[in-house]
Amino acid sequence: MEPIIRVENINKTFSAANGQVEAVKDISFTIEKGDIFGIIGLSGAGKSTLVRCLNLLERPNEGRVYVDGKNLMELSEKELRKERQDIGMIFQHFNLLMQRNVLDNICFPLEIAGIGRKEARKRAYELLETVGLSEKAKAYPAQLSGGQKQRVAIARVLANNPKILLCDEATSALDPQTTKSILTLLKDINHKYGITIVVITHEMAVIQEICSKVAVLDQGRLVEEGTVEELFRAPKTEEAKKLILNGKGLGVEEVDDYV
Amino acid sequence: MFDETTVNMLIEGTGATLYMTLVSTLFGYIVGLPLGIILAITDKTGIKPNVVIYKILDFIVNLTRSIPFLILLILVMPLTKLIVGQSYGSAATIVPLTIAAAPFIGRMVESSLKEVDKGVIEAAQSMGAGTFTVIWKVLLAEARTSLLVGVTIAIGTILGYSAMAGVVGGGGLGDIAIRYGYYRYETGIMIVTIVILVILVQILQGLGMMLSKKLDRRQA
Numbered sequence: 289m290e291p292i293i294r295v296e297n298i299n300k301t302f303s304a305a306n307g308q309v310e311a312v313k314d315i316s317f318t319i320e321k322g323d324i325f326g327i328i329g330l331s332g333a334g335k336s337t338l339v340r341c342l343n344l345l346e347r348p349n350e351g352r353v354y355v356d357g358k359n360l361m362e363l364s365e366k367e368l369r370k371e372r373q374d375i376g377m378i379f380q381h382f383n384l385l386m387q388r389n390v391l392d393n394i395c396f397p398l399e400i401a402g403i404g405r406k407e408a409r410k411r412a413y414e415l416l417e418t419v420g421l422s423e424k425a426k427a428y429p430a431q432l433s434g435g436q437k438q439r440v441a442i443a444r445v446l447a448n449n450p451k452i453l454l455c456d457e458a459t460s461a462l463d464p465q466t467t468k469s470i471l472t473l474l475k476d477i478n479h480k481y482g483i484t485i486v487v488i489t490h491e492m493a494v495i496q497e498i499c500s501k502v503a504v505l506d507q508g509r510l511v512e513e514g515t516v517e518e519l520f521r522a523p524k525t526e527e528a529k530k531l532i533l534n535g536k537g538l539g540v541e542e543v544d545d546y547v
Numbered sequence: 548m549f550d551e552t553t554v555n556m557l558i559e560g561t562g563a564t565l566y567m568t569l570v571s572t573l574f575g576y577i578v579g580l581p582l583g584i585i586l587a588i589t590d591k592t593g594i595k596p597n598v599v600i601y602k603i604l605d606f607i608v609n610l611t612r613s614i615p616f617l618i619l620l621i622l623v624m625p626l627t628k629l630i631v632g633q634s635y636g637s638a639a640t641i642v643p644l645t646i647a648a649a650p651f652i653g654r655m656v657e658s659s660l661k662e663v664d665k666g667v668i669e670a671a672q673s674m675g676a677g678t679f680t681v682i683w684k685v686l687l688a689e690a691r692t693s694l695l696v697g698v699t700i701a702i703g704t705i706l707g708y709s710a711m712a713g714v715v716g717g718g719g720l721g722d723i724a725i726r727y728g729y730y731r732y733e734t735g736i737m738i739v740t741i742v743i744l745v746i747l748v749q750i751l752q753g754l755g756m757m758l759s760k761k762l763d764r765r766q767a
Contacts, residue, residue: 343673345669345672345673365677366677369675369676369677370675371675372672372673372674372675373674373675375673376673376674377670377673379666379669379670381664381666383664383666383667383669383670384667384670385667385685385688385689386664386667386689386764386765387688387689387691387692387762387763387764387765388688388764389764396671396674396684397674397675399684400671400674400675400676400680401675428764428765430764430765430766441670448674454673
């Protein structure tokens with residue numbers, strides 16, 4: 289398998305009130321095409337910053353970020369925007385446009401890509417069918433449940449046929465059952481379209497459910513990496529052991545409290 | 548109650564007040580809307596942070612807003628004369644009204660745009676949206692309810708300011724209230740002008756609130 293994402297020695301430092309915060313410290317890893325790659329860590333481990341370094345919503349202070357062979361760090365503003373159309377992202381709080389209905393939310397990335405209204409609408413209807421929400425086309429986000437909102441966000445992100453899908457705690461605001469249905473949908477998308485998925489989470493259950501490979505993040509460092517099977521069979525680091533224990537001993541929501 | 552001349556004067560005064568208020572609001576937004584957008588995006592949490600631009604505009608806005616309108620009215624008279632050709636009357640009042648309204652409107656626009664969820668802006672950027680698209684399709688579109696409430700507040704405030712213009716012969720209802728009510732002790736006319744002003748504010752406020760509510764899609 290060929291790599292689709294290759295991150296080399298990235299560092300990201302923020303200046304905060306009490307000095308510098310190193311959110312990401314010298315991280316390197318490779319993600320292969322078609323994989324579902326998990327990044328797990330406790331809150332504050334740097335997961336969200338790390339995933340934003342993959343589409344340069346956060347620009348690393350140092351290092352290289354290759355996506356499909358191109359180093360994003362060297363692209364111009366315009367080239368980067370074009371490249372981002374191939375890297376979809378979904379979020380914990382869905383981030384839908386509240387003043388647009390479901391259909392127009394899905395049309396939004398197509399508008400950005402400069403696709404005509406008629407064609408965009410046709411594509412949006414197809415995608416609504418894919419995520420099982422055809423009857424909600426004219427509803428507004430405020431009228432939907434959390435799970436339905438995330439489905440709309442997934443339909444929206446698929447509109448531009450991305451090669452990569454970044455999921456930033458995409459199921460953390462959902463109940464266990466809805467989480468399961470969203471994860472199943474993500475798995476289907478991975479199979480059906482061959483989209484590489486990067487999953488950021490603090491829940492081992494999510495990793496176990498859909499990921500093939502996993503990286504463990506602790507205080508901005510990547511401390512362990514391998515297949516999910518390896519990690520569960522023989523975790524090498526304390527952090528990994530802790531995360532597995534958390535996932536086993538407690539229900540999903542309780543882990544959240546524990547963290 | 549009043550003779551025909553007085554009634555005609557009151558109708559003309561109402562027209563002049565509406566003319567000054569609405570035209571000044573329009574001009575106020577022509578300057579204030581871009582100003583508010585620049586303030587919102589150049590602030591440190593905005594999408595194009597720029598300390599220098601923000602600080603300069605922030606200072607100018609504060610400076611203009613701290614000048615009492617009555618003083619501003621007199622202060623900009625030379626400029627008014629240059630633009631309108633005379634420094635009294637309804638048309639002339641539009642100049643100081645616009646100058647007073649623009650920074651105030653800019654501030655309201657800034658605060659409306661800052662209410663827009665950062666996550667939604669980030670989502671648009673992750674789709675490859677540029678600055679212009681984010682401003683137009685995310686910031687302004689998502690904040691439209693709040694922006695409309697702002698328009699309503701702006702109209703009310705400018706209407707109040709326009710009444711003050713009566714002091715320098717600015718025309719409109721405020722002018723009538725001062726000339727008849729204050730200088731000539733004709734309390735009846737003064738009360739009627741106040742009643743008309745109250746009704747105008749109520750109607751404009753009601754319309755604005757109704758429209759902004761109708762356009763809001765956030766309720767289930």
